[in-house]
Amino acid sequence: MCQQKKCFFQSPYFSHSGNLNNILHVKYNSDYLTIISNLIIYICTQNKIINVYLLPVLMYHSIIGSKKEKGKHNIYVLQGDLERQLAYLHKNQYQTITFEDLAQNPQLDTHKKVILTFDDGYEDNYTRLFPLLKKYNFKAVIYLVTQEDHNSWGVNEGEPRKNLMTDMHIKEMSDYGIEFGGHTQHHPVLHDIDEASKRKEIGHCKSDIEKKIGKEVVSFAYPFGAISDEIKKITKEAGYTFGIATKNGPLHWQEDYFHVRRIEIATRTTFWGFKRKVSGKYLTHKFFI
Ligand SMILES: [Zn+2]
Numbered sequence: 001m002c003q004q005k006k007c008f009f010q011s012p013y014f015s016h017s018g019n020l021n022n023i024l025h026v027k028y029n030s031d032y033l034t035i036i037s038n039l040i041i042y043i044c045t046q047n048k049i050i051n052v053y054l055l056p057v058l059m060y061h062s063i064i065g066s067k068k069e070k071g072k073h074n075i076y077v078l079q080g081d082l083e084r085q086l087a088y089l090h091k092n093q094y095q096t097i098t099f100e101d102l103a104q105n106p107q108l109d110t111h112k113k114v115i116l117t118f119d120d121g122y123e124d125n126y127t128r129l130f131p132l133l134k135k136y137n138f139k140a141v142i143y144l145v146t147q148e149d150h151n152s153w154g155v156n157e158g159e160p161r162k163n164l165m166t167d168m169h170i171k172e173m174s175d176y177g178i179e180f181g182g183h184t185q186h187h188p189v190l191h192d193i194d195e196a197s198k199r200k201e202i203g204h205c206k207s208d209i210e211k212k213i214g215k216e217v218v219s220f221a222y223p224f225g226a227i228s229d230e231i232k233k234i235t236k237e238a239g240y241t242f243g244i245a246t247k248n249g250p251l252h253w254q255e256d257y258f259h260v261r262r263i264e265i266a267t268r269t270t271f272w273g274f275k276r277k278v279s280g281k282y283l284t285h286k287f288f289i
Contacts (some may be wrong), residue, residue, distance in 0.1 A: 027276070053280035054251050055110040057244070059262035060118045062162055063128040067267070071159045074267045079128045085274050086136050087266070089114065094278065096138040096180035099219040103241045106254070114278055117138040117244065117262060119221055120151060121217060122162050126169040132237040133178070143183035143221040143244070146208035153187040153223075167212050174213040181219035182206050182240065190226045198231065219244055234259040251283045 023276070062069075062076040068077055089096070095113045102108060118125050121144040133140055151162045165173075174180055184201040185208065193201070202220060209217045218241040222231060225246030233287070235243040236258055243258035253260045263277045276282050 014091045037131045052284055053111050054283050055253055055276045057115040061125045062122040070267050077265055078269055083132055086132050090136040098141050099181050099242045100140050118142045120145055121164045123165050126165050128164045130173055137175050141179040141181055143181045144209055145183050145187045146205050147185035170212050180209050180213055183218055183221050184223050187223045189224050190231050198234050202234055206238055
């Protein structure tokens with residue numbers, strides 16, 4: 001029975017139903033099988049015929065104090081909104097886990113669990129996020145750019161300048177239980193650099209962090225979500241266990257350890273939207289509601 005269930009979830013119609021290419025495929029080529037399979041899953045989950053809970057891996061960046069700091073791309077989250085979101089998770093008895101937890105125990109029961117990830121390693125993750133994590137006894141995963149002291153890649157695109165965390169911040173948070181992962185040394189678009197540079201950016205970033213925190217780094221987040229078979233292969237060969245994408249990839253993290261899909265939480269995410277995004281049903285429902 002389990003095998004049958006697994007096959008059902010891993011069918012192309014299920015596992016790729018949230019992928020942008022597939023959405024376009026549905027819209028423009030009328031892939032009725034995809035629509036029907038998503039509809040069946042939606043009805044089944046709504047009626048609790050099957051209890052689907054897809055581990056939400058949330059993607060954050062900087063935590064800002066006011067909307068004046070929101071920047072050009074609106075990818076940052078207000079501290080007040082973040083606190084409300086974490087309070088909701090705490091009140092509703094969610095547990096936060098990390099990729100280190102999954103690496104140690106891939107069979108971990110992930111129901112009612114969530115992974116909070118924060119890209120780039122902004123200083124405000126120490127000053128604004130860390131106190132909240134301690135308040136609610138939560139863990140998180142922070143992806144570091146190891147050879148920059150500010151967001152030079154963002155400034156080039158018109159974002160406000162933001163300092164990154166210092167080694168002291170990183171060590172203190174690591175000792176508390178925050179996972180630190182790789183995000184390259186200089187935040188390049190990995191598609192745009194040659195293979196040797198890719199290997200250096202991905203591999204040396206891992207050793208940079210391991211020197212700072214004194215323990216193994218298991219996960220790597222692809223800058224700008226730039227991903228390919230070659231980039232995934234290099235990430236695996238660098239010794240990481242997980243490669244973390246942005247808003248694409250299979251719906252279930254176990255399907256491809258080097259293409260883990262995330263759900264973005266940004267300035268525009270409403271509280272209602274946040275609750276939906278951590279429901280564990282967001283990815284299967286989002287075509288219908
Ligand atoms: Zn980044």
